[in-house]
Amino acid sequence: MTDKIYPLRKYIRNGKLPHFFCPGCGCGQVLNYFLKAVDDLKLNLDEIITIGGVGCTARIPVYLSTDSFHGVHGRTLAWATGIKLYRPDLKVVIFAGDGDLAAIGGNHFIHAARRNLDVTVIMVNNFNFAMTGGQVAPTTQIESVTMTTPYGSKENPLDVCNLAQCAGATFVSRWSTLKPLQTIKAIKKALQHKGFSLIEVLSQCPTNFGRYALKTGDTEKVLQWMDQNSIMKSKTKDVSEYELKEKFILGDFVEIDKPIFEGTTVYKEEVS
Numbered sequence: 001m002t003d004k005i006y007p008l009r010k011y012i013r014n015g016k017l018p019h020f021f022c023p024g025c026g027c028g029q030v031l032n033y034f035l036k037a038v039d040d041l042k043l044n045l046d047e048i049i050t051i052g053g054v055g056c057t058a059r060i061p062v063y064l065s066t067d068s069f070h071g072v073h074g075r076t077l078a079w080a081t082g083i084k085l086y087r088p089d090l091k092v093v094i095f096a097g098d099g100d101l102a103a104i105g106g107n108h109f110i111h112a113a114r115r116n117l118d119v120t121v122i123m124v125n126n127f128n129f130a131m132t133g134g135q136v137a138p139t140t141q142i143e144s145v146t147m148t149t150p151y152g153s154k155e156n157p158l159d160v161c162n163l164a165q166c167a168g169a170t171f172v173s174r175w176s177t178l179k180p181l182q183t184i185k186a187i188k189k190a191l192q193h194k195g196f197s198l199i200e201v202l203s204q205c206p207t208n209f210g211r212y213a214l215k216t217g218d219t220e221k222v223l224q225w226m227d228q229n230s231i232m233k234s235k236t237k238d239v240s241e242y243e244l245k246e247k248f249i250l251g252d253f254v255e256i257d258k259p260i261f262e263g264t265t266v267y268k269e270e271v272s
């Protein structure tokens, strides 16, 4: 029977709701955007493996009715590589926080992109290590107050989309929870793309980032901050480099074809 209130419920693992996300968190939105993309593309969930490391974002696969892997912090791409080499027929989708992907998992990320491993990475950027209480992360804005930078962060933030592009990723896109249609469209493109695809989704974390950096736990205010600090790629032409430095640029940045990383025939024969 279809659920009229929440038609995507059919993709949710039995008995897993309610979820554990804080009120106002964007992870539930990202989960829904992914399911909408799956539904639009009529993908078979039996052919998708979802992977999460550790963190709030990494919990997303726990709620999905796919085969999923919930492992250790920062190692999602190591498992994805193994799974993809053994079962290239499966779609592998990773849900990672910015800490998971760009801090502890940074090295795996660079090399998976360089190899053009055929996986989709959905990185939820909430500008901090949320699950552990709001520590500074590689994506935290300079001067931002966090639990571990009470006088403001003195580090330059990392642009993960730029890093992916430089490393060799073949699909790179950044959107935000405020842009559902564009995010769903980007996820659909990524799921159909052959090669390493990254979608960064800027997301509100009122509980930790909001509380420390913006001095508010009000979801609407955190969303307003995200909105005011974002700009569409198509509108950047007449904006100075200085102003752009402070902005999150939203859009599709890379969409190219390149040979993907596959196991050698010898390896495939050995494991079969």
Ligand SMILES: Cc1ncc(C[n+]2csc(CCOP(=O)(O)OP(=O)(O)O)c2C)c(N)n1
Binding pocket: 054, 055, 056, 057, 058, 072, 073, 096, 097, 098, 099, 100, 101, 104, 124, 126, 128, 129, 130, 131, 132, 137
């Ligand atoms: C090897 C290892 N190091 C550190 C931790 C502690 N830890 C758990 S979750 C987390 C932060 C997660 O932040 P992020 O990946 O940005 O995801 P978010 O919770 O913000 O979605 C950390 C540091 C851990 N569980 N394992």
